Amino acid sequence: xxxxxxxxxxxxxxxxxxxxxxxxxxxxxxxxxxxxxxxxxxxxxxxxxxxxxxxxxxxxxxxxxxxxxxxxxxxxxxxxxxxxxxxxxxxxxxxxxxxxxxxxxxxxxxxxxxxxxxxxxxxxxxxxxxxxxxxxxxxxxxxxxxxxxxxxxxxxxxxxxxxxxxxxxxxxxxxxxxxxxxxxxxxxxxxxxxxxxxxxxxxxxxxxxxxxxxxxxxxxxxxxxxxxxxxxxxxxxxxxxxxxxxxxxxxxxxxxxxxxxxxxxxxxxxxxxxxxxxxxxxxxxxxxxxxxxxxxxxxxxxxxxxxxxxxxxxxxxxxxxxxxxxxxxxxxxxxxxxxxxxxxxxxxxxxxxxxxxxxxxxxxxxxxxxxxxxxxxxxxxxxxxxxxxxxxxxxxxxxxxxxxxxxxxxxxxxxxxxxxxxxxxxxxxxxxxxxxxxxxxxxxxxxxxxxxxxxxxxxxxxxxxxxxxxxxx
Amino acid sequence: xxxxxxxxxxxxxxxxxxxxxxxxxxxxxxxxxxxxxxxxxxxxxxxxxxxxxxxxxxxxxxxxxxxxxxxxxxxxxxxxxxxxxxxxxxxxxxxxxxxxxxxxxxxxxxxxxxxxxxxxxxxxxxxxxxxxxxxxxxxxxxxxxxxxxxxxxxxxxxxxxxxxxxxxxxxxxxxxxxxxxxxxxxxxxxxxxxxxxxxxxxxxxxxxxxxxxxxxxxxxxxxxxxxxxxxxxxxxxxxxxxxxxxxxxxxxxxxxxxxxxxxxxxxxxxxxxxxxxxxxxxxxxxxxxxxxxxxxxxxxxxxxxxxxxxxxxxxxxxxxxxxxxxxxxxxxxxxxxxxxxx
Numbered sequence: 001x002x003x004x005x006x007x008x009x010x011x012x013x014x015x016x017x018x019x020x021x022x023x024x025x026x027x028x029x030x031x032x033x034x035x036x037x038x039x040x041x042x043x044x045x046x047x048x049x050x051x052x053x054x055x056x057x058x059x060x061x062x063x064x065x066x067x068x069x070x071x072x073x074x075x076x077x078x079x080x081x082x083x084x085x086x087x088x089x090x091x092x093x094x095x096x097x098x099x100x101x102x103x104x105x106x107x108x109x110x111x112x113x114x115x116x117x118x119x120x121x122x123x124x125x126x127x128x129x130x131x132x133x134x135x136x137x138x139x140x141x142x143x144x145x146x147x148x149x150x151x152x153x154x155x156x157x158x159x160x161x162x163x164x165x166x167x168x169x170x171x172x173x174x175x176x177x178x179x180x181x182x183x184x185x186x187x188x189x190x191x192x193x194x195x196x197x198x199x200x201x202x203x204x205x206x207x208x209x210x211x212x213x214x215x216x217x218x219x220x221x222x223x224x225x226x227x228x229x230x231x232x233x234x235x236x237x238x239x240x241x242x243x244x245x246x247x248x249x250x251x252x253x254x255x256x257x258x259x260x261x262x263x264x265x266x267x268x269x270x271x272x273x274x275x276x277x278x279x280x281x282x283x284x285x286x287x288x289x290x291x292x293x294x295x296x297x298x299x300x301x302x303x304x305x306x307x308x309x310x311x312x313x314x315x316x317x318x319x320x321x322x323x324x325x326x327x328x329x330x331x332x333x334x335x336x337x338x339x340x341x342x343x344x345x346x347x348x349x350x351x352x353x354x355x356x357x358x359x360x361x362x363x364x365x366x367x368x369x370x371x372x373x374x375x376x377x378x379x380x381x382x383x384x385x386x387x388x389x390x391x392x393x394x395x396x397x398x399x400x401x402x403x404x405x406x407x408x409x410x411x412x413x414x415x416x417x418x419x420x421x422x423x424x425x426x427x428x429x430x431x432x433x434x435x436x437x438x439x440x441x442x443x444x445x446x447x448x449x450x451x452x453x454x455x456x457x458x459x460x461x462x463x464x465x466x467x468x469x470x471x472x473x
Numbered sequence: 474x475x476x477x478x479x480x481x482x483x484x485x486x487x488x489x490x491x492x493x494x495x496x497x498x499x500x501x502x503x504x505x506x507x508x509x510x511x512x513x514x515x516x517x518x519x520x521x522x523x524x525x526x527x528x529x530x531x532x533x534x535x536x537x538x539x540x541x542x543x544x545x546x547x548x549x550x551x552x553x554x555x556x557x558x559x560x561x562x563x564x565x566x567x568x569x570x571x572x573x574x575x576x577x578x579x580x581x582x583x584x585x586x587x588x589x590x591x592x593x594x595x596x597x598x599x600x601x602x603x604x605x606x607x608x609x610x611x612x613x614x615x616x617x618x619x620x621x622x623x624x625x626x627x628x629x630x631x632x633x634x635x636x637x638x639x640x641x642x643x644x645x646x647x648x649x650x651x652x653x654x655x656x657x658x659x660x661x662x663x664x665x666x667x668x669x670x671x672x673x674x675x676x677x678x679x680x681x682x683x684x685x686x687x688x689x690x691x692x693x694x695x696x697x698x699x700x701x702x703x704x705x706x707x708x709x710x711x712x713x714x715x716x717x718x719x720x721x722x723x724x725x726x727x728x729x730x731x732x733x734x735x736x737x738x739x740x741x742x743x744x745x746x747x748x749x750x751x752x753x754x755x756x757x758x759x760x761x762x763x764x765x766x767x768x769x770x771x772x773x774x775x776x777x778x779x780x781x782x783x784x785x786x787x788x789x790x791x792x793x794x795x796x797x798x799x800x801x802x803x804x805x806x807x808x809x810x811x812x813x814x815x
Contacts, residue, residue: 268786268789272788272789272792276726276727276730276796277727282724282796282799282800282802282803283800285726285796285799285800286793286796286797286799286800288796289789289792289793289796289797290793290796292789292792292793293777293780293785293789293790293792293793296780296785296786296789296790297780297783297785299785299786300780300783300784300785300786303784304783304784343731343734344734344788347734347738351738354738355738355741358741359741362741363562365490366559366562368489368490368493369490369492369493370536370540370557370559370593371536371559371593372559372560372561372562372593372594372597373561373562374561374562374743374746375561375594377740377741377742377743377746378742378743378746379531379682379683379686380490380492380686381740381741382708382709382710382711382740383686383687383689383690383705383709384490385709386690386693386694386705386708386709387689387690387693389708390693390694391693391694394693395693397485398489398490400485401485401489402489402490427477427485430476430477430482431477431482431485433476433477434477434478434479434481434482435482438479
């Protein structure tokens with residue numbers, strides 16, 4: 001979980017062209033093309049590297065830059081690649097090189113990830129072609145499948161360089177090297193299993209090896225089989241919760257928690273919701289809740305300290321802590337029960353308006369009586385509510401003087417809300433009539449005039465708020 | 474159609490909450506806190522004041538005195554020279570850096586010696602905000618004075634405390650509260666008997682705001698009688714908390730949790746308010762718990778409250794407490810509820 005830890009795929013990336021396994025042919029072709037660039041004009045200014053995932057396309061570009069001293073300018077699927085973004089890169093590509101400045105390589109990674117059809121990257125192909133035509137630096141594109149019709153013009157402009165799918169032996173060799181470098185005792189059968197299922201994708205093989213080593217602590221075939229079968233797909237939330245509850249080991253519970261897109265907060269809600277459905281012995285349930293509550297305490301510590309290191313403890317407590325809680329009735333966690341969507345999440349979204357109303361009313365009143373929202377909710381609203389449930393006349397007057405809206409009145413009184421609203425309307429009308437009367441009797445006293453003007457202003461605004469404020473002082 | 478006289482209209486518009494309507498406007502109107510008032514009047518005479526820290530339990534007049542002080546200092550339109558912020562609602566460093574700083578650095582009109590910034594419930598300010606505040610108190614002391622209001626002055630950092638003159642507000646005594654309530658009854662033309670007012674004092678524990686709220690609500694029920702007073706207090710306190718505790722003790726965790734959720738959503742009660750009420754309930758005689766269990770629970774309730782203060786998730790922490798109640802309930806009854814929930 002530590003942030004500073006470098007994933008093995010990056011740590012063991014080949015740094016030199018000679019370190020790549022089984023791509024000699026591709027490398028020869030690349031070197032030829034680059035040499036042409038260095039000695040003058042190549043026939044084709046772009047190269048399209050294509051081949052299965054994890055065969056080394058992107059890594060080779062990086063090694064190439066290192067070996068020949070190019071500066072790498074990269075755009076990949078995580079960047080926007082709209083027309084104007086590519087044009088920006090094209091400017092860099094076509095710029096005249098200073099005498100001592102580095103040459104550049106422009107890398108457009110994963111072009112089959114362009115969101116073309118009406119998507120965010122519309123117009124990208126045309127912009128890339130334009131870029132290739134104007135560039136003074138080598139342009140490299142990578143793709144898993146370049147044979148799509150959309151890429152035809154790009155193919156026509158490029159040297160096509162194919163990367164072979166690695167075979168099992170190549171992958172196995174790399175895995176052994178990593179085991180040695182990490183000083184791990186690795187069971188040969190386990191490595192073979194990992195290499196086999198990677199189907200030539202070295203990146204995924206290295207990721208699998210790392211997961212097994214980290215999750216299991218050692219690399220044996222049994223652990224590899226158990227862990228990697230699980231890694232195959234993203235599970236539905238309720239499946240994840242079930243697997244977490246069913247876990248017998250800490251690593252298992254932790255690993256199960258990784259098989260989901262849910263963030264830790266949401267997952268905690270899922271666990272919280274379904275915990276009492278799964279674990280029913282009171283003491284077991286309390287132990288599980290205490291683990292969950294402690295996980296939550298660590299979550300708070302992440303927020304307070306800003307250190308994500310605490311996430312590891314949050315996850316361990318909320319998964320393994322909960323899974324290992326049942327002692328009196330250890331079998332209860334394997335019982336099949338129907339899980340539910342977290343009620344709290346549902347409730348919060350259902351009641352958003354209601355809560356906003358409640359809170360805005362609390363702050364209106366709080367401002368009036370010089371108290372915080374929390375204090376109003378706790379110490380004042382309960383009494384106002386009793387008044388509103390019991391005395392329509394007083395309630396209506398309070399509603400007018402606090403300038404409460406109809407929904408607020410209904411919030412305060414379920415049984416008499418409509419009656420109060422009707423009375424408020426009646427009273428407001430009478431107040432306006434009285435104000436007009438006063439106005440027609442103009443000029444009696446200065447005070448009177450001032451007051452009716454005030455009322456008139458209020459009528460325009462449709463509220464009486466500032467008027468009552470004035471009368472108070 | 475309803476025909477109202479001008480006077481009737483003013484009366485409707487003045488139908489405020491009584492806590493506001495009868496809040497003393499000047500220091501002379503303040504019935505208690507004699508010592509505090511005397512010292513503050515001295516400051517007004519000198520037209521100078523240090524930074525002030527008003528400390529004391531709820532409903533003892535801290536905010537009221539702060540406003541009355543400003544009123545006596547500047548006159549009727551004192552609000553022009555007073556910035557009032559409630560630290561519970563605006564407690565972050567941003568507010569200190571923007572609103573407070575902005576107001577503090579604006580020029581003071583020639584006719585007043587300095588402006589006032591009232592920070593209510595300032596013990597709820599974050600530590601960062603307090604540090605920022607401490608700097609502002611020094612930088613703008615010439616033109617701006619602060620009044621900090623707090624229930625727990627210990628939550629105000631030492632350097633701020635040492636820059637303030639500290640005023641301790643004490644809970645109001647029976648004569649003061651009953652006298653004030655009976656004066657309000659007279660003003661409102663409400664029938665109220667002495668026993669009822671004494672009952673209100675007993676229930677409000679020297680908290681004037683609470684006392685007046687009970688009074689106004691009882692009056693709205695028809696008359697201020699002992700029975701109405703009890704009725705009001707019963708109605709105002711959500712019965713759900715007791716029900717939730719009993720449900721958990723009976724072994725039904727899921728039902729207890731549902732009650733908890735509705736308390737938080739419907740009443741908007743904070744986790745800390747709920748846990749304080751739970752604490753009150755379990756030590757009361759209404760809930761039948763063995764004495765040792767109450768002690769055991771006190772420790773755990775305190776732990777949960779501490780976690781909440783530290784910013785933990787309200788529901789998850791309170792769920793853990795409910796789960797603990799289920800365990801206790803099982804022990805007490807001696808017969809284990811077979812299954813929790815359903």
